[in-house]
Amino acid sequence: MKTAIGKKQQILKAARELLLEVGYESMSPAMVLKRSGAGQGSLYHHFSGKKELARTVLDEVAGELKADFIKVFQNDKLTPVEKLDHYLAGPRQGLNGCKLGRLANEKAFVDDELRVSIEQYFKFALAEVRKQVEQAVADGLFPDDAPVDAIAHLVVASIQGGYVLSKSVADGGAVNVSTSGARALLKAYQT
Amino acid sequence: MKTAIGKKQQILKAARELLLEVGYESMSPAMVLKRSGAGQGSLYHHFSGKKELARTVLDEVAGELKADFIKVFQNDKLTPVEKLDHYLAGPRQGLNGCKLGRLANEKAFVDDELRVSIEQYFKFALAEVRKQVEQAVADGLFPDDAPVDAIAHLVVASIQGGYVLSKSVADGGAVNVSTSGARALLKAYQT
DNA sequence: GTCTATAGCTCGATAGAC
DNA sequence: GTCTATCGAGCTATAGAC
Numbered sequence: 001m002k003t004a005i006g007k008k009q010q011i012l013k014a015a016r017e018l019l020l021e022v023g024y025e026s027m028s029p030a031m032v033l034k035r036s037g038a039g040q041g042s043l044y045h046h047f048s049g050k051k052e053l054a055r056t057v058l059d060e061v062a063g064e065l066k067a068d069f070i071k072v073f074q075n076d077k078l079t080p081v082e083k084l085d086h087y088l089a090g091p092r093q094g095l096n097g098c099k100l101g102r103l104a105n106e107k108a109f110v111d112d113e114l115r116v117s118i119e120q121y122f123k124f125a126l127a128e129v130r131k132q133v134e135q136a137v138a139d140g141l142f143p144d145d146a147p148v149d150a151i152a153h154l155v156v157a158s159i160q161g162g163y164v165l166s167k168s169v170a171d172g173g174a175v176n177v178s179t180s181g182a183r184a185l186l187k188a189y190q191t
Numbered sequence: 192m193k194t195a196i197g198k199k200q201q202i203l204k205a206a207r208e209l210l211l212e213v214g215y216e217s218m219s220p221a222m223v224l225k226r227s228g229a230g231q232g233s234l235y236h237h238f239s240g241k242k243e244l245a246r247t248v249l250d251e252v253a254g255e256l257k258a259d260f261i262k263v264f265q266n267d268k269l270t271p272v273e274k275l276d277h278y279l280a281g282p283r284q285g286l287n288g289c290k291l292g293r294l295a296n297e298k299a300f301v302d303d304e305l306r307v308s309i310e311q312y313f314k315f316a317l318a319e320v321r322k323q324v325e326q327a328v329a330d331g332l333f334p335d336d337a338p339v340d341a342i343a344h345l346v347v348a349s350i351q352g353g354y355v356l357s358k359s360v361a362d363g364g365a366v367n368v369s370t371s372g373a374r375a376l377l378k379a380y381q382t
Numbered sequence: 383g384t385c386t387a388t389a390g391c392t393c394g395a396t397a398g399a400c
Numbered sequence: 401g402t403c404t405a406t407c408g409a410g411c412t413a414t415a416g417a418c
Contacts, residue, residue: 007384025216026298029412039385040413046383050412102296104358105288107217115361122359147375153365154372157352164351165344167295168313170306174344181345184338185376198402220394230403231395237401241394 008046010036016057020099024054024106024114051114058117061099066124073128080136081190084129084155088183092159094166094175101160102167122156129155141190151186158182199237201227207248211290215245215297215305242305249308252290257315264319271327272381275320275346279374283350285357285366292351293358313347320346332381342377349373 014036018027029043029050047053072087096102100118109115130152136142142151162178165171205227209218220234220241238244263278287293291309300306321343327333333342353369356362 022298023216023296025214028410030410041384041386041416044413097296098355101355101359104355105214105293105296107213109358115359118359119361122356126356126360143379147372150368150372150375152372153353153356153369154349154376157349157356157369157372158345159348159352160355161348161350161352162344164289164292164295164355165313165317165348167300168292168306168309169317170310177341178344178348181338181341181343181348184341185345185380188334188380189376219392221392232398232402232404235395 007036007038007042011038011043011046011053012057012060015053016061019054019057019103020096024103024108027054029053051108051112055114055117058100058103058114062117062121065100065121069125069128073132079141080132080139081141081186083132084136084186085183087129088155088158088179088186090176090179092163092175092179094163094172095170097163097167098160101163125156126152143189143191146189155182155186198227198229198233202229202234202237202244203248203251206244207252210245210248210294211287215294215299218245220244242299242303246305246308249291249294249305253308253312256291256312260316260319264323270332271323271330272332272377274323275327275377276374278320279346279349279370279377281350281367281370283354283366283370285354285363286361288354288358289351292354316347317343334380334382337380346373346377 011032014032015027018031018035022031027050029040032038032053033040033043043053047056069087073083075083075086078086100121103109104115104118109118130148133142133146133148133151133155137144137146137148158178158181159175162175165178166174202223205223206218209222209226213222218241220231223229223244224231224234234244238247260278264274266274266277269277291312294300295306295309300309321339324333324337324339324342324346328335328337328339349369349372350366353366356369357365
């Protein structure tokens, strides 16, 4: 018999919110406990420490983002170029930042095991986008000499860079302007 | 008569390095003092605190980056599209991240006066890139109906997002792959 | 499994001698 | 203008009762 909602889930929920709101370095265990309503003991009973808590949340988030991805790209009624367009179309909330990409520059993610969560997600995303670009070339939608890897990187970067612009100029819409630029150029790129 | 190199300059140099290496939240005054060889008193004599120190460094950096920008875009022998291509060509060191954009997601930059340094830089960058895109349309190099603002955002985002990818997958080259994608699409966009 | 209490440390900033 | 000494607060983690 399962408990209604255990402290572990409340702690995970609070940590997920805080990782998006303030990032990893600025998220203290004390903040997590206050928001979740749990005591010190609960956190360190369920997790070895802050790092493992964050790692658990990030792996969950990465899995969800991958599922969103697959949902768009498995629609067999769309051409590869249409799938890329749908993926870019969003819309996105720029002031939050990407749940994973927003953490990439933090010190704890440089040499650390924490980075593997976001690394695996972005490698997956780049590979999925690249597949669509390759298919577009194979279908004659994009030029034969298209630099598929570069275009895949650009597609993902238009989102991540858009988030950086949104944060920098405090304009939640900037990320959607950026992706609309990518959509316009990809549309014109079709042969 | 000027002192050889005052403690103030040594502190600024150390802070500049640390802001690029570890970011703002993770840069403690103690680290700045250790690297610069100065004592506590020197830092708080020249600056009101950590925030003003960072603000001073970021304004300096923003000024330098703006100057680099102008150097590329004032070359009268290049077409607007060639200027954009030169700007994107870099190359860039992805593992460092953008000296300003890498900070955009930190908590202290959300509601804070610190953000104005990077906001002003990105607004300047977006405006400069947009001018080139507009000129390209005026010169008949880009289509008449080109979404100039969206393309300008995309150009800047291809760099910032490329840096995020480089950090995330621990591959310093990813940012240059991303910008090469933008270059390819812009080249093909010409009428 | 959850709680409170507290340890040991580092944070950003201040005091005051020279 | 530079230094050392130190403050109060908050950090991550542990101890141990229930």
